[in-house]
Amino acid sequence: MPMTSAERAEKPPTVTAPTDGGGIHVRSVSKVFPNGTTALEPTDLAVGEGQFVSIVGPSGCGKSTLLRIIAGLTPATTGECSMPTGSRRAFVFQDATLLPWRTVRKNAQLLLELEGFDKAERERRAAEALKLVSLEGFEKVYPRNLSGGMKMRLSLARALGLQPKLFLMDEPFSALDELTRETLQDELLRIWSSEGFTALFVTHNLYEAVYLSSRVVVMSARPGRIVADIDVPLPYPRTPDIRQAPEFNEVSAKVSAALRGGAVQ
């Protein structure tokens, strides 16, 4: 889609002030689109360093908008976001957004190239990241020859190569089949526990949110706002059998109720 001239002129938007601790602090951030729709009411959110927090909500609740504002992709109408100075952010889109003319190896190096890493460092980090997502041996393959799950692994590896402090994910597994999704959820948790980044994960799947996170933020639409902030008291590391645990179902029921409550209003 061609960009309008207004979008071309757009500057990276959000004021990013340094904070003492790690993590993200969102203060009364709101978004009103030029056509007057309120995508997001003034919202506050704090995510502690190293936490894994999910945002769930129906489509149109502003969850992706909030994530894009935090990433610096969309300017906020009011408010500000802050995160530790110099902390590297990585963003994973719903679609793997690979460059089809680059091999797996070159795709894994893309962001490192853009961020100005030298060749040796790029090679080293990309190889490491590919190993982390079990894609070693596929370096010379082009994305079109990868399955949906492998494409998403590569997309994760591309972001992991940056060794981000903050990992933002916008429904990254929603296009995958159930089995692949569950495998990738486990891989993501394993990588998160070894790498120790702060993770903010947007999804519309409440079970995915509960399984992954230590906290689930529930949002509601029209206008977009946070309606609940629910702790998940399940210990890490988590394994698939945790889905049968009574605590898991309890939390899921709570999230589900919050989602329905939000929808009714």
Next chain:
Amino acid sequence: MSTPAFAADVAPRAGSPVLARIGAIARAYAPPALVFVVFIGFWSLLAVTVYGDQNYLLPRPWDVAQAAWEERSQLWSATVITFTEAAAGFGLAILVGMVFAVVMSQAKLLERSLYPYAVMLQTVPIVAVAPVIVLWFGYNQRSVIVVAFMIAVFPILNNTLLGLLSTDRNHVDLFRLHKASRLRQFVKLRLPSAIPHVFAGLRVSAGLAVIGAIVGEFIIGSGGSEGGLGVKVIYAQGKLDTNLLFAEVVAATLLGFLFFVLVSYVGNLLMRSWHESALKNDV
């Protein structure tokens, strides 16, 4: 779907790789060759029966072949002249078309300002402006090249522009997120993702450039000492030499086809590993 990662799936099943290769070539070329045989057969039948005593209307294929053989040196030199003019016009069209597409892709204002005139370049009746072209460039090959250029430039410009403007939104966001400069974004993202569109335009323009060169020669006429295929066509028409006329038409057609094949070949080299349009071994 076959993948290099699972190369065993695409390895030839036949015992000998040479035999397998010959088999693959036969499978690729047999269908058009069969069409050719049927076409020549039908033409021969028509030329012998219906037009049996009016071969100046439809010559027999072997007479055309004979005429081509007898006039081979003339036909060859005319083809070379037309080829040179078409190549020059095509080259100019690539250069100008792509430069303007890049300029227009930089800002909506530039696109809006220039696009209508690009369209007009396409819609202006070339025969009507031909006298002006001759007035400016003279009765020579330069005018022919200008005509070839004018006919070939629009598809290149239009498709390149479309390609440069249809970069995936998320890819642009990704580059923006990592603070890629406009130049980097252009080199690493917009240009490569436009390649399939660029070659779609080039394939159309390749044939058009040859047509443009012949139309140009037709208009300019025999101004120079030697002429290309367009000039020879006029001569043959004047002498009512249908055999030679047909031979020249075949030569011109093959020339356009050669252009198309060359462009497709280059496109394939650039895109074979990643773009759907250039992939062959999909089962």
